[in-house]
Amino acid sequence: MKDLHLVKNPLALHKLSLLRKKETPPSEFQRIMTEVSYFLCVKATENLLLEEKEIETPLVKTKAPFLKELSPVLIPILRAGNGFLEAFRTLLPNSPVGFIGLYREEKAKTIVEYYKKLPEKMEKRRVFLLDPMLATGKSAVAAVDLLKKEKPLEIIFVNLLASREGLSYFHEKHPDVPVVTLSVDPKLDEKAYIVPGLGDAGDRIFGTTP
Ligand code: URA
Numbered sequence: 001m002k003d004l005h006l007v008k009n010p011l012a013l014h015k016l017s018l019l020r021k022k023e024t025p026p027s028e029f030q031r032i033m034t035e036v037s038y039f040l041c042v043k044a045t046e047n048l049l050l051e052e053k054e055i056e057t058p059l060v061k062t063k064a065p066f067l068k069e070l071s072p073v074l075i076p077i078l079r080a081g082n083g084f085l086e087a088f089r090t091l092l093p094n095s096p097v098g099f100i101g102l103y104r105e106e107k108a109k110t111i112v113e114y115y116k117k118l119p120e121k122m123e124k125r126r127v128f129l130l131d132p133m134l135a136t137g138k139s140a141v142a143a144v145d146l147l148k149k150e151k152p153l154e155i156i157f158v159n160l161l162a163s164r165e166g167l168s169y170f171h172e173k174h175p176d177v178p179v180v181t182l183s184v185d186p187k188l189d190e191k192a193y194i195v196p197g198l199g200d201a202g203d204r205i206f207g208t209t210p
Contacts (some may be wrong), residue, residue: 005043005046007180007182013182016160019036019204025207026206027207033132033160036182037155040160044128049069050067052066070094070125073119073126073128074128080116080131083136095208099116104137104138109196113146116146119204122150123181125152128158131158132160132201133194135166135194137163137165140170142158143176154178161185163185163194165188166186
């Protein structure tokens with residue numbers, strides 16, 4: 001599959017299994033999601049460019065690598081994308097953060113944008129688009145359509161779980177956008193939930209189901 005970057009670290013996969021378990025309560029869910037997000041952030045930042053600069057350690061002058069580019073912009077898709085923010089903002093403290101809110105209009109089966117607040121001047125930055133669940137792929141595609149208008153250096157889609165179907169739809173529409181994820185699950189159910197999945201990520205994070 002094109003431009004798919006799977007996190008294969010055993011500890012990250014163990015933590016994903018904890019997220020899948022229905023007994024995991026919201027307080028633990030968010031904590032574990034933050035832990036897993038560090039692994040995703042490490043993977044997503046693997047291609048950031050470095051430049052050598054001269055520094056002085058307490059012992060000698062030397063050259064050391066520093067990030068050459070501006071920090072990537074972080075864009076969570078509301079609401080579940082917010083679950084990635086703590087870890088990403090810890091590792092990338094200078095990253096501007098924008099938000100995109102989308103919902104699915106059931107009758108027309110279209111994606112409607114209800115909120116958009118993007119940082120100014122994204123041309124010189126990469127964008128990490130954050131959404132834990134890539135189910136049908138429709139909202140991820142709509143979010144990338146919208147972000148491409150800002151002409152960022154690159155868009156990288158960061159995800160916990162993708163469905164096989166959603167991933168192939170996403171790749172078909174945006175073959176230039178790498179996807180970083182932990183697992184590609186085999187199916188969607190009739191309500192477009194990922195199976196086996198982990199349920200509604202927003203509800204699991206924010207405790208909005210009983
Ligand atoms: N969104 C979710 O939160 N979970 C799914 O399984 C699919 C979409």
